[in-house]
Amino acid sequence: MNKDRSLILVGVLLSLILVVIGTIWLSHSQETLDRIAEHFGAKKSAIWNPPLPEYEITGFQGSTMMSIITGSVFTLLVLCVAFIVGKGLKAKAKTQD
């Protein structure tokens, strides 16, 4: 296997481990920003209804397994998007040279 494929494979495996740890043990979020907002009485007012609010699928709220699957699928999606964007940036630079 060439070095680049190994790099992606190791990165994907590590990312999936992070998703599992993040979903099972480190999912509780109480950010300082939210605390400040709470203190000053400000509220979120979304102008867009995201399809997967709080990383959960509607109807499967509270399901750890579904959250892991969602996180994993989107991690792979991010990988593909970043790869395509990277290729596009490089191709654009080559045509400019």
Next chain:
Amino acid sequence: MHIPDGFLDYTVCAITYAGSIIFWILAFRKAGKNLTDKQIPLMATLTAMFFAAQMMNYPIIGGTTAHLLGGPIVALTLGPYAGMISMTIILLIQALFFGDGGITTLGANVWNMGVIGVFIPYAVFVFITKIRRSRRALLIGAFIGAFLGDVLAAVFAGLELGSSSIFPYAAPIAVAAMGIHHSFIGVGEGIVTAGVLRFLLKTRPDLLQLPQFKLLTKEL
């Protein structure tokens, strides 16, 4: 550190969008020139890894949590322009699909995590490695850059909240709380950044294309 819709007034949203757009234009013009073909899989891998890493919330102080940003490591491995694009991909997907961050506040989130969180670590790293050229200086520069990048990104988020009419008189509290709380995760970000760089220097130095790494490789 993701600011949701509703937390910033339209003036602050417009100013931060304007700042981010300037950097987006620069990034899309320059990133491809600095990125090598070998680094494209690294860009994809790091973007995915830090998307996943941002799902992990670490307890800090006062019952609050914070997450790693990832900006410093993408800045030092891919260069700041490609690094900013990596962070934009993460923030855009989080806002569109998960409601993590907002649409009106995307400019602010990109400014904090994609500009400040990327360009500050890069600038600090370049500065420190200019003063002293050694493997240790590279790692110290990476650590300090990452720490300052995280803290300043949080300070900017606090400033934006404090400047918004939605949070009257909140600036001192918001800036202090954000800066102090995020200094804890800044230490973690520094350790991770220096650790990943150390690992890449040992295993895949060919992926590190910044002049500082090339000079060091030649000298050692």
